[in-house]
Amino acid sequence: MIEAVLKPGGDAATALYIVAFSLFILGLKQGTHPTTAKRGNLVAAVGMAVAVATTLLLDGMGNWGLIVIGLAAGSAIGFVASVRVQMTEMPQMVALYNGVGGGAVALIAWSELRHGISLGGDIPLEELIPTLLAAIIGSVSFWGSNIAFAKLQDLIPTRPLAVPGQQIINAVLLVGVIVAAVVLAVNNGDPSEPLFIAMLIAAAILGNLVVLPIGGADMPVVISLLNAFTGLSAAAAGFALENVALIVAGTLVGSSGTILTLEMATAMNRSVPNILFAGFGGAPAAGAGGDRGGAPPHLDRRPGRGDQARLRGLGRLRPRLRPRRSPGPARRQGGGRMS
Amino acid sequence: MSLMTEIAILVLAAFVGFEVISKVPTTLHTPLMSQTNAIHGIVMLGGLIVLGYADDPLEYVIGTIAVAFGAINIVGGFMVTDRMLGMFSKKPKPKGEVKSK
Helix, strand or coil: CCCCCCCCHHHHHHHHHHHHHHHHHHHHHCCCCCHHHHHHHHHHHHHHHHHHHHHHHHHHCCCCCHHHHHHHHHHHHHHHHHHCCCHHHHHHHHHHHHHHHHHHHHHHHHHHHHHHHCCCHHHHHHHHHHHHHHHHHHHEEEEEEEHHHHHHHHCCCCCCCCCCCCHHHHHHHHHHHHHHHHHHHHHHCCCCCCCHHHHHHHHHHHHHHHHHCCHHHHHHHHHHHHHHHHHHHHHHHHHHHHCHHHHHHHHHHHHHHHHHHHHHHHHHCCCHHHHHHHHHCCCCCCCCCCCCCCCCCCCCCCCCCCCCHHHHCCHHHHHHCCCCCCCHHHHHHHHHHHH | HHCCCCCHHHHHHHHHHHCCCCCCCHHHHHHHHHHHHHHHHHHHHHHHHHHHCCCHHHHHHHHHHHHHHHHHHHHHHHHHHHHHHHHHHHHCCCHHHHEEE
């Protein structure tokens, strides 16, 4: 139904979406040079405005009251939060925004599934599979980002936290999520909504458990990785909704976010698998096993060259933001490093 | 749009993303992460579409929350990036300062 309704907008809507994603690409390109970065951000924001306006003009859209409520509430929260946030708290803010993006994808996927079920008949696999992918990645990203935010905001301890048998639990959850997705896809004539919700919840727990064991100092890389994930889930949602703007922008974020993650990890003298292995339960808490001999990732190390590199990579904002220049030991160990 | 066309678009977009972000100065890592983060706020379009065509109460709720989440992602993302980058313009030579540390 949705594709059918989009068609009246056909060429014009697609043309405007092409304008929008071209502006995203230009904005990203300019964002890689210090002199043009600020302009690049504005260019991308204009692209976003074009994309949103185009969507609002689509034929057959309804529920305007709710749309206005959602837009107004979200914009107000985003505006106030961005104005009030301290410069030192930027990274966790990015984590939070990334999380809500992932949450939006998961909710969209849920709504899409309900829509497909209510239409009756078989849901085409080329629509159902991306929907399931979007739901899983979105849910993981939402919860993972929330944990990253909570850690950097000192709402929960920044040190690596792990439950016993974490690897097994994670593996079971992952297998469970995949099995649920396969079962849903096979029964595409009448996918079970409760099973879908169970899959979302399992993915949510997985998102929590993967990020909890990662130390606060590695969070920037994790946030960047989750950022790339959210981009991919947006692209998957684009496949489900057959929306070219979502596909291009989502993929763009997915691939550029991946490169950025790798560059960030390199700047911090860390490798992504290394960080994630802690996340998948490389037994930092158990104190045994793990490819780093069970040491909690560099949280208990004294500052050395690696830390210098890390500070150079991600702590750049801090010296200028905090004129006092004496980060307390507590901040240094925690998320302060990246801010 | 056929599935294969969509996949072609996906692959090309992936290469563009890889090419655009390469050799980024470390100073720009966090702002750039924030900017890409704002761009995936594009998911709000999906929220608008599912809400715009929703026809049962639960979908209304889900759709409205999705749109609100997307709007937070977009507005917050671009504004925070702008604030971060605003600090570069105040100090003309950010590189020198960090090195002096």
